[in-house]
Amino acid sequence: GQQLNQSPQSMFIQEGEDVSMNCTSSSIFNTWLWYKQEPGEGPVLLIALYKAGELTSNGRLTAQFGITRKDSFLNISASIPSDVGIYFCAGQRSGGSNYKLTFGKGTLLTVNP
Amino acid sequence: GAVVSQHPSWVICKSGTSVKIECRSLDFQATTMFWYRQFPKQSLMLMATSNEGSKATYEQGVEKDKFLINHASLTLSTLTVTSAHPEDSSFYICSAPDGGGGTYEQYFGPGTRLTVT
Numbered sequence: 001g002q003q004l005n006q007s008p009q010s011m012f013i014q015e016g017e018d019v020s021m022n023c024t025s026s027s028i029f030n031t032w033l034w035y036k037q038e039p040g041e042g043p044v045l046l047i048a049l050y051k052a053g054e055l056t057s058n059g060r061l062t063a064q065f066g067i068t069r070k071d072s073f074l075n076i077s078a079s080i081p082s083d084v085g086i087y088f089c090a091g092q093r094s095g096g097s098n099y100k101l102t103f104g105k106g107t108l109l110t111v112n113p
Numbered sequence: 114g115a116v117v118s119q120h121p122s123w124v125i126c127k128s129g130t131s132v133k134i135e136c137r138s139l140d141f142q143a144t145t146m147f148w149y150r151q152f153p154k155q156s157l158m159l160m161a162t163s164n165e166g167s168k169a170t171y172e173q174g175v176e177k178d179k180f181l182i183n184h185a186s187l188t189l190s191t192l193t194v195t196s197a198h199p200e201d202s203s204f205y206i207c208s209a210p211d212g213g214g215g216t217y218e219q220y221f222g223p224g225t226r227l228t229v230t
Contacts, residue, residue: 003156031216031217031218033218033219035221040204040224040226041223041224042119042206042208042221042223042224043221044221045218045219045221048216050216088156088157090219092217092219099145099147099210100147100159100162101147101159101208101219103156103157104156105155105156
């Protein structure tokens with residue numbers, strides 16, 4: 001099935017640095033979501049975006065819904081060791097009862113203390 | 114946020130046996146739930162859409178007779194892996210959209226690690 005283009009695939013950063021990752025699509029989505037997954041666990045929802053151009057923050061995380069509705073980015077400021085994990089973007093077309101998600105391949109984040 | 118649980122969190126079974134995995138929405142109702150499979154270091158692969166009171170919808174390439182889905186209530190969906198083989202070993206995750214706020218964000222269960230020996 002379709003996957004979103006998520007980059008970078010992995011990042012190795014020092015504690016305290018800022019991080020940015022993004023997702024692009026060839027088609028439009030009505031909702032963009034960002035999840036974090038740690039080893040052996042299910043993805044946890046970080047931020048959900050519903051409107052083109054929307055900028056939303058959740059603590060040190062900030063995400064934006066691209067104006068074209070075909071892209072989104074996630075920023076993490078002042079990274080800490082517990083930010084380690086895989087971050088997935090997901091697009092949702094949601095209409096009626098169709099809430100399927102299309103996922104990016106994930107960004108593996110490693111934070112060196 | 115909404116909470117989705119899965120049971121069991123891990124299971125080991127012998128080749129040829131069947132295994133049932135439960136997915137529950139704990140604080141909301143879900144007419145639709147989704148089942149995913151995830152291999153190490155890969156993204157989630159959607160297997161099927163579970164619909165309360167009707168048949169599940171399977172993604173292309175997923176054997177419906179092997180992966181039986183039952184969505185008997187608004188808070189419970191089950192995935193049964195029938196006649197399991199070692200290649201079925203994987204991490205199985207369910208999700209459910211919470212439409213309480215009208216926005217239908219999907220929440221994921223903690224996953225079930227299946228090992229077939």
